[in-house]
Amino acid sequence: MDSMALDEAALLRDEAEYCSFGDTVHYQEPPKIFTRCEGSFLYDAAETPFLDLQMWYSAVNFGYGNPRLNNALKRQIDSLPQLASQYLHREKIELATALAKRVQRTYGMKGRVHFNVGGSQAIEDSLKLVRNASNGKSLMFAFEGGYHGRTLGASAITSSYRYRRRYGHFGDRAQFVPFPYCFRCPYGKKREDCGLYCVDQFARLFDSEYYGVWDPKAGAAEYAAFYVEAIQGTGGYVIPPPGYFEKLKEVLEARKILLVDDEIQMGFYRAGKFWALENFNVKPDIIVFGKALTNGLNPIAGLWAREELINPAAFPPGSTHSTFASNPLGTAVALECVKMMGEEDYEAMSFAKGAYLLAGLKELQRRYPIIGDVDGMGMALRMEICGPDGFTPDKAMTDRMCDEAMKGDLEVGGRRYGLVLDIGGYYKNVVTLAPALTIDRQEMDLALALLDRLLHRVTRR
Ligand SMILES: Cc1ncc(COP(=O)(O)O)c(C=O)c1O
Numbered sequence: 001m002d003s004m005a006l007d008e009a010a011l012l013r014d015e016a017e018y019c020s021f022g023d024t025v026h027y028q029e030p031p032k033i034f035t036r037c038e039g040s041f042l043y044d045a046a047e048t049p050f051l052d053l054q055m056w057y058s059a060v061n062f063g064y065g066n067p068r069l070n071n072a073l074k075r076q077i078d079s080l081p082q083l084a085s086q087y088l089h090r091e092k093i094e095l096a097t098a099l100a101k102r103v104q105r106t107y108g109m110k111g112r113v114h115f116n117v118g119g120s121q122a123i124e125d126s127l128k129l130v131r132n133a134s135n136g137k138s139l140m141f142a143f144e145g146g147y148h149g150r151t152l153g154a155s156a157i158t159s160s161y162r163y164r165r166r167y168g169h170f171g172d173r174a175q176f177v178p179f180p181y182c183f184r185c186p187y188g189k190k191r192e193d194c195g196l197y198c199v200d201q202f203a204r205l206f207d208s209e210y211y212g213v214w215d216p217k218a219g220a221a222e223y224a225a226f227y228v229e230a231i232q233g234t235g236g237y238v239i240p241p242p243g244y245f246e247k248l249k250e251v252l253e254a255r256k257i258l259l260v261d262d263e264i265q266m267g268f269y270r271a272g273k274f275w276a277l278e279n280f281n282v283k284p285d286i287i288v289f290g291k292a293l294t295n296g297l298n299p300i301a302g303l304w305a306r307e308e309l310i311n312p313a314a315f316p317p318g319s320t321h322s323t324f325a326s327n328p329l330g331t332a333v334a335l336e337c338v339k340m341m342g343e344e345d346y347e348a349m350s351f352a353k354g355a356y357l358l359a360g361l362k363e364l365q366r367r368y369p370i371i372g373d374v375d376g377m378g379m380a381l382r383m384e385i386c387g388p389d390g391f392t393p394d395k396a397m398t399d400r401m402c403d404e405a406m407k408g409d410l411e412v413g414g415r416r417y418g419l420v421l422d423i424g425g426y427y428k429n430v431v432t433l434a435p436a437l438t439i440d441r442q443e444m445d446l447a448l449a450l451l452d453r454l455l456h457r458v459t460r461r
Pocket of ligand 1 (some may be wrong): 262
């Protein structure tokens with residue numbers, strides 16, 4: 001064994017003995033070790049390039065090692081790298097202002113921005129805002145297939161019981177409502193002529209007090225908010241049909257139920273628009289964001305809420321606190337990131353590159369019947385892997401694709417590459433694709449060629 005392989009073997013031995021496995025590594029055995037990253041690529045110790053089509057679950061929208069964002073971080077390290085959150089710093093104020101003004105331009109609503117460290121924590125903060133605004137109502141609606149994080153509060157509104165099973169309940173679990181997953185319609189309807197039957201089914205809950213959520217005498221719902229991802233992330237990049245959210249929002253407004261828009265994975269142009277929900281013509285009451293806000297460089301997440309919900313009288317100082325909540329390294333990179341987003345037409349870029357990739361995926365679907373469905377909005381793309389009938393989910397094949405992709409031996413143009421893919425979906429059979437928004441034409445062609453090699457390898461007899 002050469003020294004590099006020895007070193008890796010020793011690291012993996014220590015990892016097996018000293019690292020918790022609870023923080024979601026070990027999807028693959030042995031787990032892969034990477035040593036550096038640049039643009040759309042991760043590199044292992046042998047310098048094999050792995051084209052990343054998931055970009056840290058859409059946290060690195062602007063490419064690994066983005067020089068402009070790295071420099072913003074370096075500048076902050078040399079000026080004000082640390083500061084307790086009871087004091088202010090310019091970057092925090094400018095970042096909150098930029099985001100709040102952006103929402104105001106988009107939706108015509110005034111509001112404020114509140115920071116925390118990770119996405120789940122920002123979700124927790126949003127739960128406090130919602131409960132506070134509804135006199136302590138603790139019940140929420142959320143979607144089947146929805147994912148909002150793994151802290152205790154966030155797990156309670158995340159659909160998977162798997163994330164709650166061993167920990168008991170610390171709060172009320174959401175009522176989970178079917179998402180308009182048209183490829184596998186929960187009501188067995190067809191998108192073309194369903195008339196959005198799924199919203200009618202939700203609206204029906206309020207027809208009588210005996211359906212359990214509505215007191216007609218008080219005119220009050222038992223539920224304070226509906227938590228949505230406009231396009232489901234972990235759920236498998238499922239895109240709702242036109243008109244769905246508009247019709248849903250009418251029901252929510254009539255019943256005074258807040259709409260909380262979780263943009264943690266789909267925000268910042270992943271799905272074409274700055275916020276994914278903008279694609280669907282409805283206004284949220286609260287927006288929660290994270291991940292790509294700092295291009296994955298330094299953790300910071302947060303939320304925007306309507307002024308009525310978050311003004312200092314309603315949500316006074318100390319309502320939430322985390323030592324690192326608006327840390328200056330995070331706010332400085334995020335500020336640069338938001339400035340950068342305003343300087344180029346990322347919306348057009350996301351839609352154009354997404355359309356190019358989607359056309360390529362559709363071409364692959366024609367040649368490989370295991371691809372039951374492909375879809376995309378902006379650069380949030382999905383490829384659903386199925387059995388010979390083009391419908392039955394094939395998790396084993398999807399796992400195999402990811403394992404083969406991670407071997408780093410797919411050949412294109414005389415060079416060997418790996419592919420970084422991620423699996424999502426209700427049946428864990430969806431390859432969820434979130435390439436860097438900065439990916440160029442050559443890299444997109446390489447991505448499609450590598451997927452072709454991969455599909456050829458896993459489907460040949
Ligand atoms: C839609 C959505 N909400 C919430 C979260 C939780 O964010 P974090 O992992 O930063 O806690 C995630 C993370 O994947 C997400 O995709």
